[in-house]
Amino acid sequence: xxxxxxxxxxxxxxxxxxxxxxxxxxxxxxxxxxxxxxxxxxxxxxxxxxxxxxxxxxxxxxxxxxxxxxxxxxxxxxxxxxxxxxxxxxxxxxxxxxxxxxxxxxxxxxxxxxxxxxxxxxxxxxxxxxxxxxxxxxxxxxxxxxxxxxxxxxxxxxxxxxxxxxxxxxxxxxxxxxxxxxxxxxxxxxxxxxxxxxxxxxxxxxxxxxxxxxxxxxxxxxxxxxxxxxxxxxxxxxxxxxxxxxxxxxxxxxxxxxxxxxxxxxxxxxxxxxxxxxxxxxxx
Amino acid sequence: xxxxxxxxxxxxxxxxxxxxxxxxxxxxxxxxxxxxxxxxxxxxxxxxxxxxxxxxxxxxxxxxxxxxxxxxxxxxxxxxxxxxxxxxxxxxxxxxxxxxxxxxxxxxxxxxxxxxxxxxxxxxxxxxxxxxxxxxxxxxxxxxxxxxxxxxxxxxxxxxxxxxxxxxxxxxxxxxxxxxxxxxxxxxxxxxxxxxxxxxxxxxxxxxxxxxxxxxxxxxxxxxxxxxxxxxxxxxxxxxxxxxxxxxxxxxxxxxxxxxxxxxxxxxxxxxxxxxxxxxxxxxxxxxxxxxxxxxxxxxxxxxxxxxxxxxxxxxxxxxxxxxxxxxxxxxxxxxxxxxxxxxxxxxxxxxxxxxxxxxxxxxxxxxxxxxxxxxxxxxxxxxxxxxxxxxxxxxxxxxxx
Numbered sequence: 133x134x135x136x137x138x139x140x141x142x143x144x145x146x147x148x149x150x151x152x153x154x155x156x157x158x159x160x161x162x163x164x165x166x167x168x169x170x171x172x173x174x175x176x177x178x179x180x181x182x183x184x185x186x187x188x189x190x191x192x193x194x195x196x197x198x199x200x201x202x203x204x205x206x207x208x209x210x211x212x213x214x215x216x217x218x219x220x221x222x223x224x225x226x227x228x229x230x231x232x233x234x235x236x237x238x239x240x241x242x243x244x245x246x247x248x249x250x251x252x253x254x255x256x257x258x259x260x261x262x263x264x265x266x267x268x269x270x271x272x273x274x275x276x277x278x279x280x281x282x283x284x285x286x287x288x289x290x291x292x293x294x295x296x297x298x299x300x301x302x303x304x305x306x307x308x309x310x311x312x313x314x315x316x317x318x319x320x321x322x323x324x325x326x327x328x329x330x331x332x333x334x335x336x337x338x339x340x341x342x343x344x345x346x347x348x349x350x351x352x353x354x355x356x357x358x359x360x361x362x363x364x365x366x367x368x369x370x371x372x373x374x375x376x377x378x379x380x381x382x383x384x385x386x387x388x389x390x391x392x393x394x395x396x397x398x399x400x401x402x403x404x405x406x407x408x409x410x411x412x413x414x415x416x
Numbered sequence: 417x418x419x420x421x422x423x424x425x426x427x428x429x430x431x432x433x434x435x436x437x438x439x440x441x442x443x444x445x446x447x448x449x450x451x452x453x454x455x456x457x458x459x460x461x462x463x464x465x466x467x468x469x470x471x472x473x474x475x476x477x478x479x480x481x482x483x484x485x486x487x488x489x490x491x492x493x494x495x496x497x498x499x500x501x502x503x504x505x506x507x508x509x510x511x512x513x514x515x516x517x518x519x520x521x522x523x524x525x526x527x528x529x530x531x532x533x534x535x536x537x538x539x540x541x542x543x544x545x546x547x548x549x550x551x552x553x554x555x556x557x558x559x560x561x562x563x564x565x566x567x568x569x570x571x572x573x574x575x576x577x578x579x580x581x582x583x584x585x586x587x588x589x590x591x592x593x594x595x596x597x598x599x600x601x602x603x604x605x606x607x608x609x610x611x612x613x614x615x616x617x618x619x620x621x622x623x624x625x626x627x628x629x630x631x632x633x634x635x636x637x638x639x640x641x642x643x644x645x646x647x648x649x650x651x652x653x654x655x656x657x658x659x660x661x662x663x664x665x666x667x668x669x670x671x672x673x674x675x676x677x678x679x680x681x682x683x684x685x686x687x688x689x690x691x692x693x694x695x696x697x698x699x700x701x702x703x704x705x706x707x708x709x710x711x712x713x714x715x716x717x718x719x720x721x722x723x724x725x726x727x728x729x730x731x732x733x734x735x736x737x738x739x740x741x742x743x744x745x746x747x748x749x750x751x752x753x754x755x756x757x758x759x760x761x762x763x764x765x766x767x768x769x770x771x772x773x774x775x776x777x778x779x780x781x782x783x784x785x786x787x788x789x790x791x792x793x794x795x796x797x798x799x800x801x802x803x804x805x806x807x808x809x810x811x812x813x814x815x816x817x818x
Contacts, residue, residue: 170805171546172546172549172801173801174454174455191816191818194816194818251670255677257678258677275618277679360665361666361815361817364815364816364817368816369816375515375519376515377812378519378522
């Protein structure tokens, strides 16, 4: 009797937690996304699927932009994170934990505060651009804030550790004997990396990409603080529909559309990368 | 990661999955009926006011939700209040934006729960109107507000957005106009149309709030926002779309820092911010077409735990002697004209630089606007629910670029 109940009891706390704070709100949100009405007269359930089609029609370009920014920032993160993770895993020796701590250090400061401080650094006539303009390196009208570049850079900076950590974990537990074996068999450095190290680190890359791409595409803080009128992302639209216009149905419909796109994207990505292999590798 | 056989056996059975779905379905059933509206509660009778206040007594506590820069840095007014009444005040600068604030308080107030605050500052506009109609605010007992009756100036009483001051008492008013940085803009800015000047491309700031942005657009096409029609809104929106390529950013709060640093040169701005927060090279003007005057109001959420303390604070703040130092700090337009005499006497007694500053302050049209200035000022359009939706559908997409 006892042994039969044990697994249920073990998942009970986590399950209840998920049910209360994830499943129920999710169901409520689905329900909201099909309602019509306004905040004064109330919302009525009429199963209005047009909330979805109208949302896509009106804000389709914002979805595309968010995914594009997600792709750019995730790629930038990957290019920056891989060498850093590899260096910490293979070369940092006994100081590994120090470097990891340094990497995480910015996370002890609030996300918003970190992003806002970029505004001071990148101000049109601030310490960086002002100085460069003074030297005549940059033209007077040059600016970084309010551009796509600023938003992507902010996103990359804010989510970089989400990419470094999983890749580091994957590389760190790579058996050095495998690398030695490759070298014993006369593999060049490039060959060792491409055929041994990289494939073995793919699970980390997969996890890192998912953990970076999803929050980056849904982010609204960077676009709000560092961007301009043409950098509005879907997160900003949902925020406005919810908080400013109090149009809960549209906000919910947009959120679910984004969620569906991301889920489909991750599914395809997992397929393309070969989940089987990834999971196989993860088991080791 | 090792596959756990126990877990595998436990929960992936389809039956269990369906059972979980069933529980979720309960939520769906509850939500499927929709969410009831509570509108139409803005009309309150005298007996309802009495009913609200009956049996409520002083608790010695007060929790106040406000905006940044709306009390002295050393909280002197609050300390004096505690000394005078014995009421302990917890003052929190939690409001950044009216719409965001409404989003936070909407659910608890709808459910009749406390929001943790007994007093809050809300700008007249869409969200305050919603709070009134949804019955989120406590009707004020004016028999306990003698200072309000005696000291608040007539132009500030009985506003269109809250007839008879049923729910609100003005805290500070401000003007929406244009601020510009004289380091970069050499000729004087005088008109809203200066915000269409291609010379300032990429250096123009606008406000993201649809009511502010819409009003600016209406001034641009020469229409008084308060008397505007939906046809005017469309025309104003077209004008604002034309301006969009010139705009650096649609700001909510941080424009004043941007104009001080020179990230933007010309921007829509609130008078008090321009007076107190901006650098010395930033000038504020009320454009010749006019500017909007808005009022931040003190109000008590219906679910307040210490409403009597809140009412006492509201009346305390209407006393000119109390309000004068506060006005001197906040630098917006106070609804208590008696403060001018108090500050006048202070200026007469002062010497040197302090005297100069006070004199400048007393003669500033941004703090004590004269008749000519007041004549240029307009109010936001009061919008009913259907109009509000239409208005937002017209102006929000400009900010978002769709």
